[in-house]
Amino acid sequence: MKKVDIESRQKSILNAIVESYVDTATPVGSRVIAQRFRNAMSPATIRNVMADLEEMDLIMQPHTSAGRVPTDKGYRFYVDSLLEPKHLTREEESIINKLIHQVGGDIEYVMQNASKAISLITNVAGFVLTPRLKRSIFKHIELFNIDDSRILAVILTTSGFVKNSIMEYEEHVTKHELMRITEFLNSELEGISLGEIKSYLTRKLLEERDSFYTFLKRAMDILAVPDLFRADDHLYFDGAACIMSHPEFADIKRARLFLRACEDKKGLLSLLNQDMDREGVKIHIGKENVDSEVQDMSIVTCNYEVNNMTVGAIAAIGPTRMEYGKVISVLKHISSELGKELEGLG
């Protein structure tokens, strides 16, 4: 009889348990696993291994006479050590690309379709965070009077986004003065993120003392309109319907809790903003989430880049029993396609 490394046998059985459970949503018994291995081991042997895995807190039994189900820790081990990358089919890629690169859609449309693409392919709910303007780098500004009391500022960022801001102004600013201010701001603000503009100008204001002060003050007033610093983090959501097909939500109460968590958005927003700083795919399984509302869910996030700068993030959320491999590849793919599309949109 061939000698098998016990460690590795435990691994492959855990792997089989996770994949079978993800697939069927029913606790998996020793018989099923034995068949999966074409009876290379007897159910009894597998039961022994299962007892070990349960000892290690990687799997558990919902009740005494049921099969095993992976624990959060079990999924974590699976994701970290067993998961092998899963490629998307041509068909799947084509569906995603069609949704994201649809002609004639504005940014909101693209965001909405990206979240729909996530949920459609992964069969869990999808989230997309809009490009964060505050993180975008200032490139160019144009100012002009639209009437006696209002000035329109148009700001371009290096990642290609445009931000408008109208401000009311009591005293009339001459065209000449406006041009000087425009020139000044353009030379001064290059390379600064939109979120930093305010504090940058304030600092500048403290340094300058002479006649330049009034000029600078006025320039700042024009820019410091609340509009520019408004919250620009919005979450697009899709997949409420498809999530309901999972048996974990057969109980309407759990379904409601899940939907409430999705609509609350605050928790997810802060998670995404946090995860955005690290590149690539991040996974939060069950109780690993600090947010108590999603402690029986898993959240997978991925940043996306426009012109090589991270400006936003996308996410998938569903029961801990999800196809992690697939979700990861889908998010990676969509992140990259979304970035490309946004570059094109300008």
Add this chain to the structure above:
Amino acid sequence: MKKVDIESRQKSILNAIVESYVDTATPVGSRVIAQRFRNAMSPATIRNVMADLEEMDLIMQPHTSAGRVPTDKGYRFYVDSLLEPKHLTREEESIINKLIHQVGGDIEYVMQNASKAISLITNVAGFVLTPRLKRSIFKHIELFNIDDSRILAVILTTSGFVKNSIMEYEEHVTKHELMRITEFLNSELEGISLGEIKSYLTRKLLEERDSFYTFLKRAMDILAVPDLFRADDHLYFDGAACIMSHPEFADIKRARLFLRACEDKKGLLSLLNQDMDREGVKIHIGKENVDSEVQDMSIVTCNYEVNNMTVGAIAAIGPTRMEYGKVISVLKHISSELGKELEGLG
């Protein structure tokens, strides 16, 4: 014994049935109604009236030994002839106003919060359609080169919205020429809706034949960027969770169908675009909806105005058993507050 107009007694009993059923979600029997009228009539009498109402197809029995439930036709009669306007409480108004007039939010934020306000107060799902730019009236345009090959157009509308559009352009347009084009477009397009600009300029192009042609052609090319004519109709949605508290969705299958209908958006979009043309509240009960997916739901819509022009619409969707009176007043109130807020946002 006092003589009572039979017509009016039928009405008041139908009214009682509808209100009791909306309130309790259980088929209402003759005893309950009798108690509602403080036993002014006996259950037996009421049963006779109920038989009449059933004859008229205003109410029905889910099964032989159950109480009565209003039919679509019954709700319609109730809404048209029995419903009395319901005022919002101070508290409710304050919740709505806080949500909509929150400082530091951009348009998307306001839309999202408006839909949340609808669902929060009415306890059914809320929809908000973004301001339709195509319906907005052209007021002013500014054009400038952002680099050698790209021109940024900023269009202002009379309702106060701003629309950006960047276009790629092979040959360089001089600053002087750009100014001439700007002036031309500003004088020419005043009062035209954004949706009509393209056809207007095309018509103009056919009339002109001389040297002006090239100039006009160029102006049009700049404006006719696809971006300007992109789909700008987005639906914001909230209340998936709260809709789940209704017993009609105890069956997960119906819940899924409802969510699918909400996420599909196409049907709702066309309904809203249609309803927008008439002012005020419009109600679609159950089978009155052409869309088969929502034939067991009711949809209530209301347009909203910015600077006295209808630019968008809001809606509530839920089971036919909904508090029509309340939903109507909430939509009216939110429509008006939303309009005000958007005027302020500029």
Add this chain to the structure above:
DNA sequence: TATTAGCACTCTAACACTTAGAGTGCTATT
């Protein structure tokens, strides 16, 4: 010594059966 067959035991999910109660329609009475 590691694996496996056998067996008693446990728990769930499904089904059948029963019953209380809410509600009706009809008929006879006021």
Add this chain to the structure above:
DNA sequence: AATAGCACTCTAAGTGTTAGAGTGCTAATA
């Protein structure tokens, strides 16, 4: 015309029963 009384119907909830899936333990086996 309105109502009380009554037989009838249907549902929802509770109770028992059973089949079957799965386990852990022990003893046999390679």
